[in-house]
Amino acid sequence: MQNFEQSDMLKRLPEQFFAKLVAKTQEVKEQGHDVINLGQGNPDLPTPEPIVKELQTAAENPVNHKYSPFQGFGYLKQAAADFYKREYDVSVDPEQEVTILFGAKAGLVELSQCFLNPGDTALLPDPGYPDYLSGIAMASAEPAFMPLQRENNFLPDYSAISEEALDCAKLMFLNYPNNPTAATATKTFYDETVALAKKHHICVVQDFAYGALGLDGQKPQSFLQSEGAKDIGIEIYTLSKTYNMAGWRVAFAVGNPSVVQSLNLIQDHLYVSLFGAVQSAAAAALNNDQTAVKQLAATYTERRDRFIRALNDIGWDVDIPEGTFFAWLPVPSDYTSEEFADLLLEKAHVVVAPGRGFGDYGEGYVRVGLLASAERLEEAAARIGRLEIFK
Numbered sequence: 364m365q366n367f368e369q370s371d372m373l374k375r376l377p378e379q380f381f382a383k384l385v386a387k388t389q390e391v392k393e394q395g396h397d398v399i400n401l402g403q404g405n406p407d408l409p410t411p412e413p414i415v416k417e418l419q420t421a422a423e424n425p426v427n428h429k430y431s432p433f434q435g436f437g438y439l440k441q442a443a444a445d446f447y448k449r450e451y452d453v454s455v456d457p458e459q460e461v462t463i464l465f466g467a468k469a470g471l472v473e474l475s476q477c478f479l480n481p482g483d484t485a486l487l488p489d490p491g492y493p494d495y496l497s498g499i500a501m502a503s504a505e506p507a508f509m510p511l512q513r514e515n516n517f518l519p520d521y522s523a524i525s526e527e528a529l530d531c532a533k534l535m536f537l538n539y540p541n542n543p544t545a546a547t548a549t550k551t552f553y554d555e556t557v558a559l560a561k562k563h564h565i566c567v568v569q570d571f572a573y574g575a576l577g578l579d580g581q582k583p584q585s586f587l588q589s590e591g592a593k594d595i596g597i598e599i600y601t602l603s604k605t606y607n608m609a610g611w612r613v614a615f616a617v618g619n620p621s622v623v624q625s626l627n628l629i630q631d632h633l634y635v636s637l638f639g640a641v642q643s644a645a646a647a648a649l650n651n652d653q654t655a656v657k658q659l660a661a662t663y664t665e666r667r668d669r670f671i672r673a674l675n676d677i678g679w680d681v682d683i684p685e686g687t688f689f690a691w692l693p694v695p696s697d698y699t700s701e702e703f704a705d706l707l708l709e710k711a712h713v714v715v716a717p718g719r720g721f722g723d724y725g726e727g728y729v730r731v732g733l734l735a736s737a738e739r740l741e742e743a744a745a746r747i748g749r750l751e752i753f754k
C-alpha cells in the first residue's frame with residue numbers, strides 16, 4: 364500500500380487537542396459507566412418543528428433537486444437582511460452585503476484564505492474557538508493572540524497590543540457572546556474596535572454564533588449596531604445554535620461588501636451552494652415568529668441557574684455566565700486544566716473540556732456545556748461534590 368505524503372498545508376494544521384478527550388471518553392463509556400458528557404458544544408434539543416416541516420416540503424419540490432444557484436437563493440439572503448433589520452435595526456443590502464455559508468466554520472476558515480498571504484498576521488482571541496487558527500495555518504499566516512482575561516471581562520485589552528502589531532494585522536477575529544468564556548461584549552467595546560480597525564486598516568470578523576443566547580433575557584449587541592462597523596468588517600451568524608440546527612450546516616455573513624464579494628468568489632470555486640431545501644428551511648427559521656428562540660434562551664438560563672447553584676452547594680466558587688450555553692469554571696490551583704478534566708472523567712464520569720485546548724490563556728479553567736437537562740447538570744455537580752475537592 365502506498366503512503367501518499369500530505370501537502371505542507373495539511374502538515375501545518377494545528378493538532379486537534381480535543382481528539383484525545385473524545386478517545387478517553389469513549390474508553391470510560393466502554394467500561395460501562397454512565398458518562399455525563401458536558402465537553403462539547405453540540406446543542407442537545409431538536410430543531411423547532413416548523414423548520415423541519417419546511418425542509419420536508421421543500422425536499423419534495425423538484426426545483427431543489429437541481430443545483431442551487433451559485434451563491435444561494437435570493438430569498439435566503441433577503442431573509443437574512445430582514446432578520447438583521449428586525450432584530451438589530453441594521454440595514455444591509457441582501458445581494459451586496461449578505462453571503463450564505465456552509466456553517467460558520469466554513470466561512471471562518473475561508474476568510475483567512477481570502478485575505479491572508481504567507482507571513483501576514485491575524486489577531487485572534489486566546490482562549491478562542493480553534494477554527495480561527497486552522498484557517499490562519501492553512502494560509503501560512505501568523506497568529507497574534509489577544510489574551511482574554513477575567514480582570515478585563517474576557518475582552519481583549521487593545522492598549523496592550525503594540526502599534527507595530529496593529530499595523531501588521533490584516534484580520535481580527537472576535538467572538539461575543541464568547542466561546543469558551545461565556546462573556547458578552549458591550550457597545551462601547553465594539554465602538555472602540557471600529558475606531559481601532561479604521562486606524563490600522565484591519566478587517567474585523569465578529570463571530571456571532573451565540574448571538575441569540577443572551578441569558579437572563581438580555582439581548583446581545585450585534586457588532587453591526589456600532590456606527591461604521593460595516594466599513595471595516597463583517598459579522599458571521601450561524602443558525603446552528605439559535606435554532607438547534609448544528610447538523611444542517613447553514614450560516615451567513617453580513618457586512619462589508621468587499622468581504623462578502625471575496626467570500627462569494629472563493630465559494631464559487633469550492634461549492635455550488637447549499638441544498639435548496641436547507642435554504643428554504645433556513646429562510647423559514649429566520650422569517651418565522653422567534654418565540655422558540657426566546658424559550659431556548661430561557662431554558663439555558665434555567666439550566667445555568669440550577670447548575671451554578673449546585674456548584675456553589677459543593678463549594679465551587681464560580682462566575683455566573685452571561686451568554687452562550689457554556690460555563691467557564693476555574694480549576695483548583697493544584698491541577699492543570701487537563702489533569703482536572705481527566706480526574707472528573709475518571710472519578711466522576713463527567714466530561715468537561717480543559718481550558719488549555721482553547722489556548723494558553725485557557726489554562727486554569729474548564730469549559731462546561733449546559734447541554735443536558737437541569738437534572739443531569741445537577742447530577743454532574745453532585746458527582747463532582749462527592750470527590751470532596753472543594754471542601
Ligand SMILES: Cc1ncc(COP(=O)(O)O)c(C=O)c1O
Binds near residue numbers: 465538570572602609
Ligand atoms: C464560536 C463558534 N463559532 C463557530 C462555530 C461553528 O458554527 P457552525 O455550526 O455554523 O459551523 C461554533 C461551534 O461550536 C462556535 O462555538
